[in-house]
Amino acid sequence: MFAKLPFRTGTTSSAIWQGFAGSVMLLLGSLGVGWLASSSVLIRTPLFILARTTPAAVICATVLLCLGALLMFRAWLRLSQHLSGWNDDAGPVLRKALILWVAPMMLTLPLFSRDAYAYIGQGRLMQQDLDPYTNGISALNNYFLLGPDTLWTEAPTPYGPLWLWLEHLAVLIPANSPEIALIPFRLASLAGVVLLAIYVPKLAARHGFNPHRALWLAVLNPVTLMNFIASVHNDSLMMGLVVAGLYYASTKRAVVGILFVTASIAIKPITLIALPFVGLLWAGSRAGWVRKFALWAATLGISMAVMGAMGAVNGLGFGWLAALQTPGTIWHWYAPVGIGSVSLGSLVDWLGGDGTPIADGIQKVAQVISILIVMALAFVKIRLGPSGGLGADLPEPQRYSHAVMRRMAWAFTAVVLLAPMIQPWYVVWLLAFFATTGIKDGWPLRTVFYLSAFFILIALTDQLSVFPWISMEVVRSIAVVVAVMGLLYLTLWDKKTSELFKRNKPDQHAFAVKS
Structure with missing residues (x-):
């Protein structure tokens, strides 16, 4: 049984909803720079045409994406401050936050990676009785329309038989959109979380x-x-x-x-x-x-x-x-x-x-x-x-x-x-x-904070889907500036979160305290 330690319930709500707002911003940003297959019907709809072909809209989507991730990071940091006692009452708060933060992300276009479209290609290999352990996705006709990263199109799959079955199942779904075929993968990701x-x-x-x-x-x-x-x-x-x-x-x-x-x-x-x-x-x-x-x-x-x-x-x-x-x-x-x-x-x-x-x-x-x-x-x-x-x-x-x-x-x-x-x-x-x-608290926890900040930065500035006629250099530069400035603000200047990145005396809240 864990000791009852108080936390500030009035402030946990603001952190939860900040994280939810950040997740929604990721969803909106994905409309402009998330990954879409060339064969997707979505790419021919007015909303996506506007979001993905207009330089101003793509830049806005990039900024939204970066700000959303930064807002989620801040919300996560603030939760640790509001729930610093980590008593049993923290459980429902954390579960509520998890549900609200995950829900909008389940609707995003794939962000920061095109692996999900490679899953579809590997499912097509199974559907056509081609061995995915010896054939790359490039063995398929018009494979590039499926949207996989060209870096992996000639590589054999590194996945096990259970995942291959799920990939095969996904391509059997009767629909004319790769985004529908992604549903089993999204549900699998949710099941893992x-x-x-x-x-x-x-x-x-x-x-x-x-x-x-x-x-x-x-x-x-x-x-x-x-x-x-x-x-x-x-x-x-x-x-x-x-x-x-x-x-x-x-x-x-x-x-x-x-x-x-x-x-x-x-x-x-x-x-x-x-x-x-x-x-x-x-x-x-x-x-x-x-x-x-x-x-x-x-x-x-x-x-x-x-x-x-x-x-x-x-x-x-x-x-x-x-x-x-x-x-x-x-x-x-x-x-x-x-x-x-x-x-x-x-x-x-x-x-x-x-x-x-x-x-x-x-x-x-x-x-x-x-x-x-x-x-x-x-x-x-x-x-x-x-x-x-x-x-x-x-x-x-x-x-x-x-x-x-x-x-x-x-x-x-x-x-x-x-x-x-x-x-x-x-x-x-x-x-x-x-x-x-x-x-533990102290330098081990600060290491987690810094590594989290670093890999958020990597995600936001690495794989963005931008059409060839829109300057990737400009879009990536904007992403770098917004992400770096935002992370510097959270680590150095934000009065609420910057203290988490400074050396201080560790407490023992990491441990289960018996009453």
């Missing part, structure tokens, strides 16, 4: 941390909602399923947990990383090496048996294994391995050599290192240590669950940081895992 809203607090409470604060931190975060709902990413369902599976595994319902995690792998196979840690949860804190290896084998066996059955049904077997490398074919300037490897390769090119093998080699070495780190985190014995540390008043199984989950969070961190490409939604994976194992 709902699962996170249920199981992130449960896991946090199990580990001795305040569940309401964890819900606010990981699920209501604008970076989460923008990337999972507005961008319609399947990472939402992947994360919801894996967090649910980890909860059941930590509460001694290992087989149920394995099935949930396997379902997550069948969305995106990256969550294979979670399997050895599920095996550790199943084995328990006092297991010897024989029991650990037996249950690791059982965990892998159950999971791969289910995946094999799915592969047998769709006739594609384990084709997804070969496609695991698909996301590693590009790099980002803010990914340390990406910028480091490409810079060194460019230097070799400048000196007259061939820098491509150098860059590729660095990326492969980084990948091997990440695998070794994951193995070390899974195999090195967990020592809970003497009482008096984190969660000292918790039973041993819960302290052990916390230690295993924390290691898993670091395992995913290693994989993300040592990849040449770090997408904004990859950071949401880490946020969810760390929130369930405790993010």
Whole structure:
């Protein structure tokens, strides 16, 4: 039972409605710069013609988009101040905020990413009996009309069989608009956020941390909602399923947990990383090496048996294994391995050599290192240590669950940081895992604030849909100016939010306080 701590109910409402207004602004902004397929009937309607072909309207949409995201960020920050006690009364407030902030986003055109249109193309491959693990979307006639990012049109799908079935289902919907085909993906993204809203607090409470604060931190975060709902990413369902599976595994319902995690792998196979840690949860804190290896084998066996059955049904077997490398074919300037490897390769090119093998080699070495780190985190014995540390008043199984989950969070961190490409939604994976194992006030929480601000900036200035005759340089420059100035205001000059970015004495509201 958590202690009752007061919060200012009169001010929570203003924060909730600020976030709702920001979400509505994202919806309105998406009409002008959200992604539309060339074959969409919407693009031929007067409203969309005006919003997307007139430079002034496109600029207005861009400004609306930026201001909406900034307003949501401010509302999220203000909620933490209004609910600083994180008592049980905070739960209904946070759930109300989640509903109101998500609802308008469910109606936006896809923002910040065209992956949702790639899902449609992959569904068409399934519909035409083409193997999506060996064929890119470019194998389809007039594939460009579907609206996918050309960067991925020749790449095989990196998704699992469960997601392929959903993609196939989406293209069977009788409608002449790609936006109608997006509905199953939107519902899947919503389902993922709902699962996170249920199981992130449960896991946090199990580990001795305040569940309401964890819900606010990981699920209501604008970076989460923008990337999972507005961008319609399947990472939402992947994360919801894996967090649910980890909860059941930590509460001694290992087989149920394995099935949930396997379902997550069948969305995106990256969550294979979670399997050895599920095996550790199943084995328990006092297991010897024989029991650990037996249950690791059982965990892998159950999971791969289910995946094999799915592969047998769709006739594609384990084709997804070969496609695991698909996301590693590009790099980002803010990914340390990406910028480091490409810079060194460019230097070799400048000196007259061939820098491509150098860059590729660095990326492969980084990948091997990440695998070794994951193995070390899974195999090195967990020592809970003497009482008096984190969660000292918790039973041993819960302290052990916390230690295993924390290691898993670091395992995913290693994989993300040592990849040449770090997408904004990859950071949401880490946020969810760390929130369930405790993010303290002070510098850890400020780090979350700064990273959230950074990836909001990346989203607002990266992928905007602008017709060729409208200057992308002008639109992006406006987005950069509005986003940067807005974030500087919130972090430096806003009297209400700037204090959150300053060094101060941490409190203990992250922890569950017993009455």
